[in-house]
Amino acid sequence: NTARVVWLSVYVFLNVVIFIAKFLVYQLSERHGPARDLLGLGINFARAFGQVAVFNMMLIFWPVCRKLMGYLRDMTSLHFWRWIPFNDNITFHMIAGHMVMLAGLAHTGAHLYNFYLYNNEPNVEVWENSPFGKSGAFDGPNPSYLEVMRTLPGLTGHILLAIMLIAYPCSIFLRRRNFNMFWYTHNLFLVFTIVFMIHGA
Numbered sequence: 001n002t003a004r005v006v007w008l009s010v011y012v013f014l015n016v017v018i019f020i021a022k023f024l025v026y027q028l029s030e031r032h033g034p035a036r037d038l039l040g041l042g043i044n045f046a047r048a049f050g051q052v053a054v055f056n057m058m059l060i061f062w063p064v065c066r067k068l069m070g071y072l073r074d075m076t077s078l079h080f081w082r083w084i085p086f087n088d089n090i091t092f093h094m095i096a097g098h099m100v101m102l103a104g105l106a107h108t109g110a111h112l113y114n115f116y117l118y119n120n121e122p123n124v125e126v127w128e129n130s131p132f133g134k135s136g137a138f139d140g141p142n143p144s145y146l147e148v149m150r151t152l153p154g155l156t157g158h159i160l161l162a163i164m165l166i167a168y169p170c171s172i173f174l175r176r177r178n179f180n181m182f183w184y185t186h187n188l189f190l191v192f193t194i195v196f197m198i199h200g201a
Contacts, residue, residue: 003085007092015052015099022051038121038130039114046110050200053103057196060096063089094171101168108161115148156199163192 026032026044035043063069073086118132119142127133127141137151148154170185 001085003083004088006083007085011092011095015055018055019048019052023048034126034129035131037126038132039117042110042114042117046107046114049103049107049110053100053107056096056099056103057193060093060100063093063096097168097171101164104160104164108157111157115145119143119145153199156195159195160192160199163188163195167192 023044026036026047027041032043069086069089072084118127118130121127121141124141132138132143133141138147149158167185167188170182174182174185
């Protein structure tokens with residue numbers, strides 16, 4: 001189906017462009033120089049994967065807005081139904097969910113690498129000039145993992161990861177075998193969305 005191929009190609013293209021654009025912002029901007037001095041490419045990958053997750057979170061709810069999908073499909077004068085595959089709405093919802101999970105895990109992995117770097121940074125000056133050193137969130141250089149978890153991004157990040165590790169497998173494996181379990185765990189994504197919005201604050 002041509003419409004499916006076109007829309008999927010556009011979707012993949014936008015994800016790639018968003019990743020590269022965010023990566024280059026952190027690579028080329030002088031404002032982010034102190035962060036690069038401390039974390040190298042780790043900060044670039046963390047932010048780029050985070051931006052991909054944000055993009056897919058923006059998309060994930062549209063396909064399951066049934067009234068909106070039905071309204072757009074029934075607008076016969078504009079012929080939306082000819083070039084938008086409305087019947088693939090659940091499939092696209094699932095694709096966006098997969099991308100949130102993959103980008104979220106990559107974002108987490110990049111930040112674990114970043115933690116290793118700033119936890120072991122021997123140069124106090126590099127630490128003090130970095131956004132982490134200037135934030136006042138830590139007692140000093142080489143913060144512990146517990147200190148990181150006490151920050152808003154650290155705490156909300158662990159909550160998001162926990163929800164994903166519970167709800168994502170249930171979404172994949174239990175939708176048909178145990179719908180009640182799928183439904184109850186899927187509702188955790190309402191909490192996930194709220195926490196997601198304040199994660200980067």
